[in-house]
Amino acid sequence: MSDILLTTTVGSFGKPEYLQKARNARARGKLSETELFELERRATTEWIRAQEEIGLDILVDGEMYRGDMVAYFAERLEGYTIGGLVRSYGNRYYHKPVISGKISRPKPMTVEWFQFAQSLTERPVKGMLTGPYTMLDWSYLESYRTRRDAALALAEVVRQEAEDLQAAGARYIQIDEPAIHARPEEIGIAIEAMGIVTQNLVAKTVSHICYGNFAAIYPQVLDLPVDRLSLAMANYGYRWLDLFARHPYTRELEIGIVDVHSHELESVEEAAEGIRKGLRYVTPEKLLPHPDCGLKTRPVDESIAKCRVVVEAARLVRAELAVVA
Amino acid sequence: MIRTTVIGAWPKVSGGPTGQQLRTALHRHDRGEIDDDTLDDVFDATTRAAIGEMAVAGIDVLNDGQIRWDDLFAPFARSWSGVSRGPLERYYDNNTYFRQPVVAGPISSDGRTLVRDFETARGATYRELKAAVCGPLTFATLAVDEHYRSLERLTLAVADALAVEIAALGAAGAELVDVEDPALVAAAQHVDLAREAYLRIAAAGVPIAVQTYFFPADRVLESLASFPVAQIGIDLRSRGTTALRRLDAVKDRTIVLGVVDARNTRLETPGEVAGLIEEALKLVPADRLRVAPTAGLEYLPHDVAVKKLDALVAGAGAVEGGKPSARAGASA
Numbered sequence: 001m002s003d004i005l006l007t008t009t010v011g012s013f014g015k016p017e018y019l020q021k022a023r024n025a026r027a028r029g030k031l032s033e034t035e036l037f038e039l040e041r042r043a044t045t046e047w048i049r050a051q052e053e054i055g056l057d058i059l060v061d062g063e064m065y066r067g068d069m070v071a072y073f074a075e076r077l078e079g080y081t082i083g084g085l086v087r088s089y090g091n092r093y094y095h096k097p098v099i100s101g102k103i104s105r106p107k108p109m110t111v112e113w114f115q116f117a118q119s120l121t122e123r124p125v126k127g128m129l130t131g132p133y134t135m136l137d138w139s140y141l142e143s144y145r146t147r148r149d150a151a152l153a154l155a156e157v158v159r160q161e162a163e164d165l166q167a168a169g170a171r172y173i174q175i176d177e178p179a180i181h182a183r184p185e186e187i188g189i190a191i192e193a194m195g196i197v198t199q200n201l202v203a204k205t206v207s208h209i210c211y212g213n214f215a216a217i218y219p220q221v222l223d224l225p226v227d228r229l230s231l232a233m234a235n236y237g238y239r240w241l242d243l244f245a246r247h248p249y250t251r252e253l254e255i256g257i258v259d260v261h262s263h264e265l266e267s268v269e270e271a272a273e274g275i276r277k278g279l280r281y282v283t284p285e286k287l288l289p290h291p292d293c294g295l296k297t298r299p300v301d302e303s304i305a306k307c308r309v310v311v312e313a314a315r316l317v318r319a320e321l322a323v324v325a
Numbered sequence: 326m327i328r329t330t331v332i333g334a335w336p337k338v339s340g341g342p343t344g345q346q347l348r349t350a351l352h353r354h355d356r357g358e359i360d361d362d363t364l365d366d367v368f369d370a371t372t373r374a375a376i377g378e379m380a381v382a383g384i385d386v387l388n389d390g391q392i393r394w395d396d397l398f399a400p401f402a403r404s405w406s407g408v409s410r411g412p413l414e415r416y417y418d419n420n421t422y423f424r425q426p427v428v429a430g431p432i433s434s435d436g437r438t439l440v441r442d443f444e445t446a447r448g449a450t451y452r453e454l455k456a457a458v459c460g461p462l463t464f465a466t467l468a469v470d471e472h473y474r475s476l477e478r479l480t481l482a483v484a485d486a487l488a489v490e491i492a493a494l495g496a497a498g499a500e501l502v503d504v505e506d507p508a509l510v511a512a513a514q515h516v517d518l519a520r521e522a523y524l525r526i527a528a529a530g531v532p533i534a535v536q537t538y539f540f541p542a543d544r545v546l547e548s549l550a551s552f553p554v555a556q557i558g559i560d561l562r563s564r565g566t567t568a569l570r571r572l573d574a575v576k577d578r579t580i581v582l583g584v585v586d587a588r589n590t591r592l593e594t595p596g597e598v599a600g601l602i603e604e605a606l607k608l609v610p611a612d613r614l615r616v617a618p619t620a621g622l623e624y625l626p627h628d629v630a631v632k633k634l635d636a637l638v639a640g641a642g643a644v645e646g647g648k649p650s651a652r653a654g655a656s657a
Contacts, residue, residue: 083590084340084626089413089422090395091351093338096420096626098590138420140590182418211415261412 004284004321005275005314008058008254009051010208010230011128011174012294014303015064019043023067040065041116048120050304055311058172058288059125061117063296069130069176070138071097072109077157079103083140098140099150105157108164115168126172127165131207132158132197133190137179148189155196166203174206175226181212187220195225206230206254210293214240219247230254232292234274235261244281253282256292257313258306265305271313284321289314326611327602327641328385330581332536332558333397333457333505333621335375335390336630344627347371347392368393372442373449382634383642386453388503389446391621396423397459397505398467400438405486407432411469417511417539419588419624426468428479434486436493443497455534456499458487460506461522462515467508477518484522488529495531501555503534507620509549510540510560516548527553534558538583538620541566546574555579560619561601562586569601572608580609583619584640585633590625592632598640606644616641 015023022039025031047062066072074080074097081100085093110127118125132154136147144150162173175197180190198205208230209221218240221229231240233256257274258266271289278287289310295303338348350367353359375390394400402410402424411427443456465480473479491502504526509519527533534556535549542549542559543566549557558581559568572580584601585593598616605614616637622630 084628085338086626087337087421087623089424091348091355093348137418142589142591179420182415182420 004287005318006057006288007311007314008056008126008288008290009060009307009310010254010256010290010292010294011060011063011126011176012066012069012296013047013060013062013064014296014298014300016043016046016300019064037065044113044117045120048117048125051307052121052123054304054307055315056307057123059117059121059123060128061113061125063128063294065113068094069294070135071095073130073135074139076107076109077103077105079143079153080139096138096140098142099136099144100142102143103150103153103157105160109161111161111164111168114165114170118169124171126174126206127162127168127170127203129158129161129165129173129175129197131175131177131180131190132193133186134177134179137182147186148192151189151193152196155193159197159199162197162203163200166201171203172206173201173203174208174230176208177224178208178210178212180207180209180221180224181214181217184213184216187217191220191223191225198225204228208254208293210256215243218243222250226251228252228254228286228288230256230290232256233278234266234271235259235292238274238277241277241281249281252286252288253278254288254290255282257289258291258309260291260293260295260298260306263302265302266309268309268312268316271309272316275313275317279317284318327644328615329383329638329641330386330455330615330617331379331384331388331622331634332503332538332581332583332617332619333388333391333587334394334623335379335392335621336623336625336627337371337375337390337392339627369445372445376446376449376454378631379634380450380452382631383638384452384634386455386501386615387446387450388455388457389442391457391623393442398423398426398464401434401459401464401486401490402426404438405432405434406430407472408468414467417507419539421624423467426464427471428468428473429471431472432482432486434489436489438490440493440497443494443499447498453501454499455501455503456491456494457503457505458490458494460504460508460519460535461487461526462512462519463506463508465508466512466515476515480515480518480522481525484525488526491526491529491531491533495529499531501532501534503536503558504554505536505538507537507539509535509545510537510542513544516545520548520552523552523554532556534579534581536581538587539563542568543571546571550575550578556581556615558617559583562619563588569604570608572605577613579613579615580605581615581617584616585618585637587618587620587622587633588624590629592629593636593640595636595639595643598636599643602641602644 043064079101205226206228210232255278257271407430410424461484532555536558538560556579560583
């Protein structure tokens with residue numbers, strides 16, 4: 001693995017058709033938990049093989065066993081109940097979780113999946129968690145007096161999970177905060193909560209942020225206690241980079257160089273240009289190209305094609321840098 | 326004495342045996358299994374059911390539940406020329422999404438966007454019924470402007486189109502129209518531009534209720550006092566606010582106080598609701614006060630939305646001196 005412009009992804013991949021069908025069958029009670037589990041392991045194995053074949057440097061388990069990024073954890077924590085259906089847009093609905101009691105973690109929630117995925121490859125696999133502020137913001141809140149109290153309680157259980165992932169061998173732990181700009185006036189709460197999560201970690205920590213007004217929280221977000229931010233950029237025409245010209249960016253950066261909500265495939269040159277833009281502000285050792293966001297909404301073949309563009313763009317720019325050096 | 330009302334959209338689906346009819350019908354329509362007329366029948370039935378539920382809860386001034394609206398802009402972006410529906414974006418601090426209106430040419434409207442829905446709703450209840458449109462500033466600040474290239478020109482163009490809609494709703498019998506404009510409090514720096522827009526909207530000659538929500542109205546209270554509107558809606562629950570102690574800033578207008586949180590499942594007690602009303606009554610006479618959820622109840626699961634209305638009505642009833650107004654003798 002070359003040590004500049006390491007490539008990675010944001011976490012989720014599209015579920016293969018057999019797994020989609022199996023999940024539906026399970027929801028209707030027509031498939032056992034064990035049968036579903038076996039198919040989730042099969043899909044995870046396929047995605048690890050695919051990531052190796054594509055040539056990605058830092059892998060993920062692909063989240064074949066997760067639906068929603070908040071509900072997955074809410075279903076496994078004490079103090080949460082799963083609420084009724086709420087519309088997210090159009091004719092799409094989800095069960096929005098309710099923080100209804102005292103939050104605690106009966107047992108690890110992702111560690112076995114991390115261990116399984118890591119056992120399949122020599123390359124590092126990231127541990128993948130949802131951050132405390134996003135867990136709070138995407139849930140109803142009934143049982144804590146303030147949003148800060150709830151965020152700090154959630155931070156404690158995310159800390160336990162992160163430390164268990166580290167103990168299981170995770171060298172990279174990603175703690176996503178896509179809701180961090182929902183209420184810019186609460187950025188201090190998000191920072192305080194993340195401080196609890198990462199206080200004892202020596203693993204490299206990353207936080208993914210997307211789909212919102214990043215300008216409203218910059219540069220304060222640089223105080224988020226993680227080593228790297230992971231940002232959607234292609235979808236925004238790289239306009240967040242302009243902020244770095246005004247106030248220097250001080251972290252490592254995982255940079256989104258292909259749009260995950262478009263069927264259209266970017267050219268390698270187009271994606272490479274995104275990397276070059278990032279290099280104006282971040283050194284190649286600290287810049288990691290990836291797709292803008294999780295790929296779970298894309299079919300498997302599109303996910304693979306998008307990742308391939310990322311890897312080839314990184315190779316192209318690495319070669320350019322080698323010539324210059 | 327204290328009248329109750331609602332704002333915005335009602336939850337379109339529920340957990341009951343018939344609660345998923347609209348969701349199923351939309352899926353079937355997407356697959357081409359049912360035609361437009363059949364889907365319309367389901368929309369109308371869902372609208373009537375929503376109105377019935379609000380009436381049974383004891384709400385005094387109803388709306389149609391906005392059952393056909395995908396988001397605040399969808400009806401207008403679908404029917405106005407010059408506008409189309411663009412990419413999905415997160416809607417303020419909600420984990421829900423809207424399609425950004427894309428303005429590619431001059432905006433114009435035939436004014437028929439909501440008339441059919443209003444007439445359907447009118448036929449479903451004898452109670453007071455109000456209509457609703459999106460706010461001009463909210464539309465303009467959240468749209469992709471490829472034509473006017475100016476927030477001011479776009480806001481005023483939207484206002485002109487809304488005036489046409491509101492005039493047509495007035496002709497169809499609407500005596501009050503909510504203008505839902507959270508940008509007034511989310512982007513308060515544009516309040517003077519918004520006032521100009523509301524002058525154009527008021528030219529339609531139908532009484533207007535400007536509804537602000539999600540953010541405190543603290544910064545714009547005095548400015549709102551000079552808006553040409555009959556009613557002003559204020560969210561007391563989403564964030565900390567001093568508005569409750571400064572309601573005398575908007576003299577002569579009816580205040581619509583958002584006293585139950587439309588975005589959190591925690592249920593207010595009737596005592597809590599009554600306490601807020603009693604506080605408001607120190608500054609506003611009872612005949613100029615209405616109480617409502619803070620925003621559309623579609624941010625909540627259906628069963629919780631119903632309970633929120635019950636808390637609202639019970640709280641208002643407690644202020645009246647304990648008269649049990651909820652559910653007793655209600656009719657749709």
